[in-house]
Amino acid sequence: MELGMVGLGRMGANMAQRLLRGGHRVAGFDPGEQARAAAAANGIEAAASLAELVAKLPAPRAVWLMVPAGKIVDDTLDQLLQLLAPGDTIVDGGNSNYKDTQRRAAMLAEHGIAYVDCGTSGGVWGLAEGYSLMIGGDEAAVERLRPLFATLAPSPDSGWGRVGPSGAGHFTKMVHNGIEYGMMQAYAEGFAILQHKAEFALDLPQVAEIWRDGSVVRSWLLDLTADALKKNPEMEGIAPWVADSGEGRWTVAEAIDLDVPAPVITLSLLQRLRSRDTDSYADKLISAMRNEFGGHAVKQS
Structure with a gap:
């Protein structure tokens, strides 16, 4: 299966490498030139922009986000919305707030794009040991990406699963x-x-x-x-x-x-x-209080 990875920090790069070892094709984008170079050295097809990344993927496309929670996720989705088409799927593998995930899923659904939230645990050991994946989102979209989840998990049949609708993965x-x-x-x-x-x-x-x-x-x-x-x-x-x-x-x-x-x-x-x-101002104040009511000694700094 083919995947676009956005965010090639240590976690994203390790996940991409595990997918490569599992026989999948992975193209990746990161705003940092060094991160792109390191990814390319490990067999990942590095793209210099999101547009170039999307162009490398066959439809229906699957794009996996490994970027910090918050505004950067929304900014990335705004850009991807201009590049993707109905039938494509975006996976948020970061630690987004589940309420933001529900909002984003509803927004993307209006454009025919599936949004899957994947709570990911495993840290730096995931490349060798596999990742624990807690997945939320449309059942059909999750099933289409089953080969990716099965490869990233500790085994095809353990350590991962769809836990509920949009937001459930990040909530878990x-x-x-x-x-x-x-x-x-x-x-x-x-x-x-x-x-x-x-x-x-x-x-x-x-x-x-x-x-x-x-x-x-x-x-x-x-x-x-x-x-x-x-x-x-x-x-x-x-x-x-x-x-x-x-x-x-x-x-x-x-x-x-x-x-x-x-x-x-x-x-x-x-x-x-x-x-x-x-x-600690609070600790200093407590010490002063004890001195006031009981004459207890105050330790000088």
């Missing part, structure tokens, strides 16, 4: 990422407790390796944690600052809208925000 991936926040926070807190118990001088890489086999907390995330601890058990040179992609925030907002209690995911998000406040 959003909650997936929220769960990921909670799991990461739990592992981090547990290992922090172990690390602070100085009298036992615990070997954290050893503990992680023990837990990887037979333990009820074993997981691929623990495998990656064990690898990170083995490389750098003291986390030297790493700042205590944790970014978020936005999907944790969306998950918490959705939980509130649906009246679903989600304390673990919510607190894990708040901890990420907390990590960025290196000069």
Whole structure:
């Protein structure tokens, strides 16, 4: 099958390479010249523009977007709308907000273009291990692209599936990422407790390796944690600052809208925000309050 890939960053380029290995033809476009050159060196037919990319594809065309969520998706769709024709399909494999996806799908449907949302998990390991794909959109459009999904997934019959109509794929991936926040926070807190118990001088890489086999907390995330601890058990040179992609925030907002209690995911998000406040005004004020009502000592900076 033939596909056009828009966005040749690490994730997009890796997905394109997995498709090439599966016998598909992939043409790609990226605004960055270096990204295009790297893609071409790996067998991807690089195009210098979206127009050139679309011209390389036979009808009905399939174009896969791997670009950051937000305005850039809308801008890319506006350009593609001038180039594609009824019967073509666009796949958004990024982390778009599902409400934006529903809006975009309705807009493109008016022009006869199918819009498939594909929540994609697997990160840098996806090229070798395959990607977990949570797909939303028209059933017929998804079925037409089955060969692509089957190639990208860990196996043709596992790790992927259509989960519902437009927006369902990105919604499912959003909650997936929220769960990921909670799991990461739990592992981090547990290992922090172990690390602070100085009298036992615990070997954290050893503990992680023990837990990887037979333990009820074993997981691929623990495998990656064990690898990170083995490389750098003291986390030297790493700042205590944790970014978020936005999907944790969306998950918490959705939980509130649906009246679903989600304390673990919510607190894990708040901890990420907390990590960025290196000069906390709130903490200083609490210290001042304790001094005011109880005469407690204030630690000077």
